[in-house]
Amino acid sequence: MTDAICYRDSYASRVDATVVASELGAAGGGPLVVLDRTVFYPGGGGQPADRGVLLRAADGRRWQVRAARKDGNEIVHELEPAGVEPPRPGDRIEVDLDWARRLLLMRTHTALHALCGVVWRDYGAQVTGGNMEPGTARMDFEFERMNADLVDAIEAAVNTELELGREIRVNVLPRDEAFAIPDLIRTKVNLLPPGIAEIRTVEIVGLDLQADGGTHVANTSEVGRIQVTGYESKGRINKRIRIALAGGGPA
Ligand SMILES: [Zn+2]
Numbered sequence: 440m441t442d443a444i445c446y447r448d449s450y451a452s453r454v455d456a457t458v459v460a461s462e463l464g465a466a467g468g469g470p471l472v473v474l475d476r477t478v479f480y481p482g483g484g485g486q487p488a489d490r491g492v493l494l495r496a497a498d499g500r501r502w503q504v505r506a507a508r509k510d511g512n513e514i515v516h517e518l519e520p521a522g523v524e525p526p527r528p529g530d531r532i533e534v535d536l537d538w539a540r541r542l543l544l545m546r547t548h549t550a551l552h553a554l555c556g557v558v559w560r561d562y563g564a565q566v567t568g569g570n571m572e573p574g575t576a577r578m579d580f581e582f583e584r585m586n587a588d589l590v591d592a593i594e595a596a597v598n599t600e601l602e603l604g605r606e607i608r609v610n611v612l613p614r615d616e617a618f619a620i621p622d623l624i625r626t627k628v629n630l631l632p633p634g635i636a637e638i639r640t641v642e643i644v645g646l647d648l649q650a651d652g653g654t655h656v657a658n659t660s661e662v663g664r665i666q667v668t669g670y671e672s673k674g675r676i677n678k679r680i681r682i683a684l685a686g687g688g689p690a
Pocket residue numbers: 484548552651652653
């Protein structure tokens with residue numbers, strides 16, 4: 440079982456760890472490494488996995504990590520290039536994220552939740568899906584009456600919320616407790632597999648509360664401003680809104 444630090448401390452960008460297992464990997468993929476602990480986010484909920492490096496303490500050798508993923512209770516790091524010899528079990532490793540990219544993803548992810556919160560609060564429209572890259576994102580809503588005027592109003596309202604400096608709180612709740620929160624029922628909590636005993640929630644205090652496994656900034660002021668860069672109809676009811684970070688936030 441990997442100690443997955445990202446879920447309790449999204450600002451941890453490096454950690455010392457020990458290799459638990461490694462293998463050359465399947466054809467076409469890179470070598471795979473499991474550590475006893477890691478700061479890598481393994482992807483999920485629309486947020487891409489982290490990239491970064493592993494550094495071996497003993498000889499300073501360095502490996503690029505192109506992605507990470509969850510496999511049961513473990514986080515598997517995939518190295519590049521394919522065919523490179525991975526570190527060995529027992530090796531002491533310094534784990535280092537591509538922090539600039541991760542921070543951009545955290546700001547983008549929190550911006551998406553602010554968008555969800557505003558669209559639900561002001562229009563009662565539910566989210567049906569979403570995805571993000573560092574600095575840009577899209578989100579789909581059941582939002583029949585969306586139009587250009589509404590999109591401008593949504594952009595302004597999201598920026599107002601971000602500027603308010605709302606705190607972001609992460610909690611882990613027993614499943615029953617999570618299911619008793621009306622705000623969670625409207626989002627994806629009812630789609631979670633029955634076997635999950637605990638549910639992690641991300642709250643933008645005063646605006647939005649969701650079941651979510653992603654990494655977020657601690658305060659909406661760190662997001663800066665967003666711009667709605669496009670919207671499209673994915674059918675009569677389903678509409679897609681595209682956003683980009685538009686400046687502000689951390690330098
Ligand atoms: Zn999310």
